[in-house]
Amino acid sequence: MSTVVMTGCATGIGASTRKALEAAGHKIIGIDIRDAEIIADLSTAQGRKQALAQALEQSGGMLDGLVLCAGLGAQFRPVGKVVSVNYFGAVELLDGLLPALQRGKAPAAVVISSVASAHLPWEKNPLAAAFESGDEAAAQAIVSAAGEQGGNLAYAGSKNGLTVAVRKRVTAWGQAGVRLNTIAPGATETPLLQAGLQDARFSESIAKFIPPMGRRAEPAEMASVIAFLMSAAASYVHGAQICVDGGIDAQMRPTQF
Numbered sequence: 001m002s003t004v005v006m007t008g009c010a011t012g013i014g015a016s017t018r019k020a021l022e023a024a025g026h027k028i029i030g031i032d033i034r035d036a037e038i039i040a041d042l043s044t045a046q047g048r049k050q051a052l053a054q055a056l057e058q059s060g061g062m063l064d065g066l067v068l069c070a071g072l073g074a075q076f077r078p079v080g081k082v083v084s085v086n087y088f089g090a091v092e093l094l095d096g097l098l099p100a101l102q103r104g105k106a107p108a109a110v111v112i113s114s115v116a117s118a119h120l121p122w123e124k125n126p127l128a129a130a131f132e133s134g135d136e137a138a139a140q141a142i143v144s145a146a147g148e149q150g151g152n153l154a155y156a157g158s159k160n161g162l163t164v165a166v167r168k169r170v171t172a173w174g175q176a177g178v179r180l181n182t183i184a185p186g187a188t189e190t191p192l193l194q195a196g197l198q199d200a201r202f203s204e205s206i207a208k209f210i211p212p213m214g215r216r217a218e219p220a221e222m223a224s225v226i227a228f229l230m231s232a233a234a235s236y237v238h239g240a241q242i243c244v245d246g247g248i249d250a251q252m253r254p255t256q257f
C-alpha cells in the first residue's frame, strides 16, 4: 500500500479524490481545517509548519504521493487568506515534502490549480514579485488594496503563481525522481462554487462561465484525472497542466497553449 498526503480532503474535489485514491489502494493522510487526520490551518505560517511536521511524523518520513487540493474561492474574505491558502499553502508543502517523496516508491504529486491560472499572464501578475521573494505579507497587501478587484486578483493571481511555481520546479523534481503535475479544473459543483454563486459580486460571472460541453463538472470528474496522474499509467507525464474544463480554455484561448 502506498501512502499519500492530501490537503483539502474534507469537501468537494478533495473529498472525491480521497475516495478515488482509497479505492485504488492508497492510504491517505489528510490535512484540512476539519475532518482530516491532521487538522491545520494552511492560511498561516504556523499552521503550515504544524501540518508539515505532523505529515512527516505520520508518514515516517517516506511518502509515495502528494495531492494539494486545499483552496479558497474569490468570494472569501479577508481576501489575503485566498493568496495564503492557494499559493503559500501549496508551495510550502511541495517544498517541505519533497525529501519524503524522494524516499517513496514511484512517487508523484498533483497540484490543483484552475483554468483561472491562465486569466492573466505571469508577466502581468501583480503578485509575481511577492511570490518569487516568498513575501506573503506583500502579496496580502496587494490584494487587500485592490478594492472590488481584490477577490478575482487573489484567485487568478494565486492560481497563476501556483502553476508557474510547479513548472519552475520541473527540473529539480525530475532529477529527484518525483513526477509533478497540475490540473486546471473548470467550474465544478462543490461548496466553493456554491459560495461564489450565492455571492452577489460573483454570481453572474460564475453563472455565465459555462464551457463548450454545456455543463459544469462533477467532483468525481476531477478525481478520476488526479487518480490517473498519480498512477503508473501516467509514468511519463511530468510538468504538465491538464485542463479538465469541458473545453473552456480552448474556447477562450484557441491560439495559446
Ligand code: NAD
Pocket (backbone or CB within 6 Å): 007, 008, 009, 010, 011, 012, 013, 014, 031, 032, 033, 034, 040, 041, 042, 043, 069, 070, 071, 072, 073, 085, 112, 113, 114, 115, 184, 185, 186, 187, 188, 189, 190, 191, 192, 193
Ligand atoms: P471546497 O471548498 O469543497 O474544498 C476546499 C477544501 O480546502 C475544503 O476541504 C476546505 O476545508 C479546505 N480548506 C480551505 N481553507 C483551508 C485552510 N485554511 N487550511 C486547510 N484547508 C483548507 O472547494 P473545491 O472546489 O473542491 O476546491 C478544491 C480545489 O479546486 C481548490 O484549490 C480550488 O481552487 C480548485 N478549483 C475549484 C474549482 C471549482 O469550480 N470548484 C475550479 C477550479 C479550481
